[in-house]
Amino acid sequence: MKDLQSKSQWLFVMVAVAAITMVSGSATIWTSAEAQEGGGLPEGFTKGNLAALPSAEMVEAGKRVYFTKCVWCHGVDGAGDGPAADRLWPRPRNFNQGTFKIRHTASGELPLFDAKKPIPGQNDLFETVTHGLPGSAMPSWEGILTEEQRLQVLSFVTSQLVKDRKFDDKETETQTVLQLDGIKPIPPTEESIKKGSELVVDKKCIECHGVNGRGDGNAFNLKDDWGFPIQPADWHKCWNFRGSRQDPYEVKNIFRTFSTGVNGTPMPSFADNTTIEERWHIANFVQSLCERDVNGEPLPIDPLTDKPKVNFVIRSGPVEGDISDDPENEMWTKRERRIVLFGGQITHKPRNFVNRIDDVWVKSLYNDKEIVFLFQWDDRSKSVATEKLPFEPTEVNLDQYGIKEQASKTGEPGSIAAQQNQYTVYNDAFAFQFPVKWQELPAPIKPRFLWGDQKYPVDIVKWDANGTIKAYAGTGWDQDFEDRDDFTEKLKVLKQEWKDGRWTLMVSRPLKGDYDEDTKFEMGKYIPTVFFAWDGHNGDIGRKMAVSAFYYTIQEPPIPKETYIYPTLIAIGVVVLEGWVLTRRANKKKGKTL
Amino acid sequence: MKTLIGGLLGGAIILVLALLSVGILPATSLKLVEGYMPMQMLFELGISVLVFALMSRLLSMGGISLPRFWQGILFWAFILLYLKFRVYPPIPFSVRAMYGTVALIAVFMWMSSNEEDWKKFKQPILNVLDAGTPFHKALRTTYLIALPIILWGYSYNSFLPNLDEPVELRTVHPAPPASTKVHGKTFVLQTSQNPYRVNPEGKYDQEYTNSKIVEQAMGRLLKPEANPWDEKAEGYLKYVREGGEIFFQNCHFCHGDNLNGRGLHAFAFNPIPANFTDPGTIAQLQETFIFWRVAKGGIGLPNEAFPWASVMPPWEQHLTTDEIWKVILFEYWHTGYYPRTWD
Numbered sequence: 001m002k003d004l005q006s007k008s009q010w011l012f013v014m015v016a017v018a019a020i021t022m023v024s025g026s027a028t029i030w031t032s033a034e035a036q037e038g039g040g041l042p043e044g045f046t047k048g049n050l051a052a053l054p055s056a057e058m059v060e061a062g063k064r065v066y067f068t069k070c071v072w073c074h075g076v077d078g079a080g081d082g083p084a085a086d087r088l089w090p091r092p093r094n095f096n097q098g099t100f101k102i103r104h105t106a107s108g109e110l111p112l113f114d115a116k117k118p119i120p121g122q123n124d125l126f127e128t129v130t131h132g133l134p135g136s137a138m139p140s141w142e143g144i145l146t147e148e149q150r151l152q153v154l155s156f157v158t159s160q161l162v163k164d165r166k167f168d169d170k171e172t173e174t175q176t177v178l179q180l181d182g183i184k185p186i187p188p189t190e191e192s193i194k195k196g197s198e199l200v201v202d203k204k205c206i207e208c209h210g211v212n213g214r215g216d217g218n219a220f221n222l223k224d225d226w227g228f229p230i231q232p233a234d235w236h237k238c239w240n241f242r243g244s245r246q247d248p249y250e251v252k253n254i255f256r257t258f259s260t261g262v263n264g265t266p267m268p269s270f271a272d273n274t275t276i277e278e279r280w281h282i283a284n285f286v287q288s289l290c291e292r293d294v295n296g297e298p299l300p301i302d303p304l305t306d307k308p309k310v311n312f313v314i315r316s317g318p319v320e321g322d323i324s325d326d327p328e329n330e331m332w333t334k335r336e337r338r339i340v341l342f343g344g345q346i347t348h349k350p351r352n353f354v355n356r357i358d359d360v361w362v363k364s365l366y367n368d369k370e371i372v373f374l375f376q377w378d379d380r381s382k383s384v385a386t387e388k389l390p391f392e393p394t395e396v397n398l399d400q401y402g403i404k405e406q407a408s409k410t411g412e413p414g415s416i417a418a419q420q421n422q423y424t425v426y427n428d429a430f431a432f433q434f435p436v437k438w439q440e441l442p443a444p445i446k447p448r449f450l451w452g453d454q455k456y457p458v459d460i461v462k463w464d465a466n467g468t469i470k471a472y473a474g475t476g477w478d479q480d481f482e483d484r485d486d487f488t489e490k491l492k493v494l495k496q497e498w499k500d501g502r503w504t505l506m507v508s509r510p511l512k513g514d515y516d517e518d519t520k521f522e523m524g525k526y527i528p529t530v531f532f533a534w535d536g537h538n539g540d541i542g543r544k545m546a547v548s549a550f551y552y553t554i555q556e557p558p559i560p561k562e563t564y565i566y567p568t569l570i571a572i573g574v575v576v577l578e579g580w581v582l583t584r585r586a587n588k589k590k591g592k593t594l
Numbered sequence: 595m596k597t598l599i600g601g602l603l604g605g606a607i608i609l610v611l612a613l614l615s616v617g618i619l620p621a622t623s624l625k626l627v628e629g630y631m632p633m634q635m636l637f638e639l640g641i642s643v644l645v646f647a648l649m650s651r652l653l654s655m656g657g658i659s660l661p662r663f664w665q666g667i668l669f670w671a672f673i674l675l676y677l678k679f680r681v682y683p684p685i686p687f688s689v690r691a692m693y694g695t696v697a698l699i700a701v702f703m704w705m706s707s708n709e710e711d712w713k714k715f716k717q718p719i720l721n722v723l724d725a726g727t728p729f730h731k732a733l734r735t736t737y738l739i740a741l742p743i744i745l746w747g748y749s750y751n752s753f754l755p756n757l758d759e760p761v762e763l764r765t766v767h768p769a770p771p772a773s774t775k776v777h778g779k780t781f782v783l784q785t786s787q788n789p790y791r792v793n794p795e796g797k798y799d800q801e802y803t804n805s806k807i808v809e810q811a812m813g814r815l816l817k818p819e820a821n822p823w824d825e826k827a828e829g830y831l832k833y834v835r836e837g838g839e840i841f842f843q844n845c846h847f848c849h850g851d852n853l854n855g856r857g858l859h860a861f862a863f864n865p866i867p868a869n870f871t872d873p874g875t876i877a878q879l880q881e882t883f884i885f886w887r888v889a890k891g892g893i894g895l896p897n898e899a900f901p902w903a904s905v906m907p908p909w910e911q912h913l914t915t916d917e918i919w920k921v922i923l924f925e926y927w928h929t930g931y932y933p934r935t936w937d
Contacts, residue, residue, distance in 0.1 A: 064821075139850060358862075581723070
């Protein structure tokens, strides 16, 4: 059904493209012929004309939109220095230089903007405002501002806040436009993807994006035009691609970004040194890396959040005998995985406004003695503290050691964006918590998500990248952890490995511990679970971390006998009924004919 | 001629429904007008019945008459598809099942309205049961084997243990306390006022401040003469700007740039952050209620509102009392709502 749907949609697009080409056919052919004769233009691009400036009324109306919605991040003069700016990374766009990331125009050129033409593919800035920039704080304004209002505010921004360049200056500005709709895509066949995987090595993409495309290459030396540290995209999380236009699995968007480059960043345009065919192979390869479900289908994306849809139940599957410590073992590869999303811990000081770990994939298996969790999450750097920390691992109130949250008003030099990659490096770490004595909690009460409370303590298991794993008791967000040495002895790290921008961690814990201190698992019961992650290179330590919502861990019960017995009885009943109907009909007919 | 038009129209209706069901036509493209949905649905279905009648006449004129049995089955299938794919926003399965059953009964009544029709309807079923021809015999064998297997699979699935997320009902706006103590000062919720909701004379003035909020139209834009970013902005509007600065340094991470609960971290949390642009949140509440909620945060909620799950910070740990009042002022200004009053 799904397949059919996408195929038929594709067909529809093809028909539409064909129709458009038929209508505007002569013009298109003429321009591309000219492009070939003219030479100098990269393949797939044609010369475009600068759009007329928007009317003064549009600009004036746009000012009103700007000072209601945009000024808070982008600032009074559009210099990307609004009140929110210092706590954001990436920082809000500074409009003054006219540098815009997502475009159909050649590298270095202004983006497409025409206040009279809100047409997808022909109006880059309009599309950016409409769809937002996923993975950043720029939201989608569709449904909030009308089409007219979006064009108005862009009229204001392009004519008043872009100060160093003029959108209609024929002397200095050119428009070389990628004709994305006129270029026939190459289907993402195995062959094309394989060619792409070779090309990303050839074209040195992996120098920044990493051998496996997790953005872990040259991750700590990259800066944008304004000198702020910047990180290469993680190809496995296409929903965070800024240019995804809320359609993350669409390969065209990757083709576009790759062809035009990302202005203001170290990401160049590859239009000059790749053929169109090569670009499709690379785009197909990058798209093929994006996370998928067990059947290889794109993950369902929640349109409200632009992130994969979440299921809050982590199922642990039954295993007879020993549980393998190899994630490639069949018992693990066949196991369904669930995504757990992280936000920054922004409830108590020090708040973590930028969490570099934003999700983890979880699998779980159990046997009669232990329950094992397999966690895999992307982290661009392996971080292990080189010096002994001045505080005990159990301490959580670390203000006196200078673990502070980002001040709200620092000016650019002290903003979060400027601070990135300059933090003291601590251990990467991961933890999960279950309630102690959950059997006695009066439903729906749970211990608080942030390390429980005095009345309802929690069982915390925390792993550190230096290889230690420990069991703690948590009794509140501001209470130091208490060691549970007895239980620590029973915990095991079955595997820990950082490879090409991804941590793999496998942890085993007993199903049953001491009733009063450790969580005792029971078959088929929902155990409230919270996950925590620390990125050592982000300066994460103590309460400065990433945190999930409440999930549930449940031991999948083996399928009970009744599940086979009753359906079989029903099927037998149906057979008997069939026999009865047939006999009755036969008798009736006989009676009639006799 | 009329029948021809009817037939073509019927084809068009079926085509639209088919496009809807495979997703080529997005479900939102043919909108039903809100509030008139039942009437529109009945109208559309009525037209369809009429058109189908003409269509069947056209077919029989052309010499290909559809057996009564298949007419019934197809019409019922049409109703089911219509309910599933035409109606947007989608209706839940249980309701669709109810309508589907009613439609099935209606089809039966239509089929059995007179003896002759009933016979015609029964005939294909009896043919299969009697297995008079090789084709019918093959069909009968298939049914006899497939039916128990399908039912086995269906009941097996329904007997599998259900491991869905447990449902828990949370009270979003619990009853507030009579008073709340913030930074050593006690605020009585019934009598406290936002000290920044003032007119140019510095007096508490709802009417004046309400006249300066954004326009309650699409986009909710500021009134040109009431721009908090105007350099000359004084009093209320200046406080709104200061509140906005605090909001965008602290709150937008969850509640979003447009105060609609879709902020940068919102996706990770459950319960999801409140949407202030929804008429069911701050527009329904008194300003002092918001003050209590902001100051005490998730951890200060009573149990029916799940304090253990809310990541809302107790803002008294981060902001001064004045800053909290200014943020609240900004939230009402930016959404274009009036705080509810006690009288």
